[in-house]
Amino acid sequence: MARQKKTIITGVTREAADEAFATYAKSDAQIQKINAEIELQCAKIREKYADKLAALGSDRDKSFDVLQSFATENQAELFSKKKSLDMAHGTIGFRTGTPKLKTLKGFTWASALQLAKKFLPFAYIRQTDEIAKDKLLADRDLKEVAVYDTPTGDPREVTMREAMAACGIQVTQDETFYVEPKKEETAV
Numbered sequence: 001m002a003r004q005k006k007t008i009i010t011g012v013t014r015e016a017a018d019e020a021f022a023t024y025a026k027s028d029a030q031i032q033k034i035n036a037e038i039e040l041q042c043a044k045i046r047e048k049y050a051d052k053l054a055a056l057g058s059d060r061d062k063s064f065d066v067l068q069s070f071a072t073e074n075q076a077e078l079f080s081k082k083k084s085l086d087m088a089h090g091t092i093g094f095r096t097g098t099p100k101l102k103t104l105k106g107f108t109w110a111s112a113l114q115l116a117k118k119f120l121p122f123a124y125i126r127q128t129d130e131i132a133k134d135k136l137l138a139d140r141d142l143k144e145v146a147v148y149d150t151p152t153g154d155p156r157e158v159t160m161r162e163a164m165a166a167c168g169i170q171v172t173q174d175e176t177f178y179v180e181p182k183k184e185e186t187a188v
Contacts, residue, residue, distance in 0.1 A: 021179070021181070024179060024181060025181035025182065028181050029181070029183075029184070067092050070092075071085070071092050071093070071094070075094070079093065079094060083095070083096070113125075131169070136160075136164060136169065137171065139160055140160055140161065140164070140171050141160065141161075142159065142160040143159055143160075144157045144158075144159070145157065145158055145159065145160045145163045147163050147166070149166065
């Protein structure tokens, strides 16, 4: 379908809006009906081939297990130079995954962090300072918040919105237009 440029429509009367809504609702209902028919046909096709797909999937899984056992048992001699082996119907092999860190037995990430702080350079310890956006949103309507922006460092009371504005933060809420046509119950 070709891309259409959206034109801005102005000066619409109530009658024209009602007519447009009628067309919208009718088109939407037909789209829903066609999509339901498509889903029904797809379900019938899936049901028709479900047993065959299950059997083929089972055969494929069994064959995969046999190939994996063969490759694992003969890994030393077959995969010493290359990580793959070309066979009559394709290629089998071993892929090296992305390196990842894992704790040793008996260690947790919390205990590893404490030991890393003790033994590793600070470049390997991440410090994350970030604004607690969820807390700011929850407290956005507070009337009194202590801020420390006076020359002496003494606190003064302002509203949360004033404090956020001083930090360059504002609360915004977008509006989006929607159309919800009334649905008629149809017997299938």
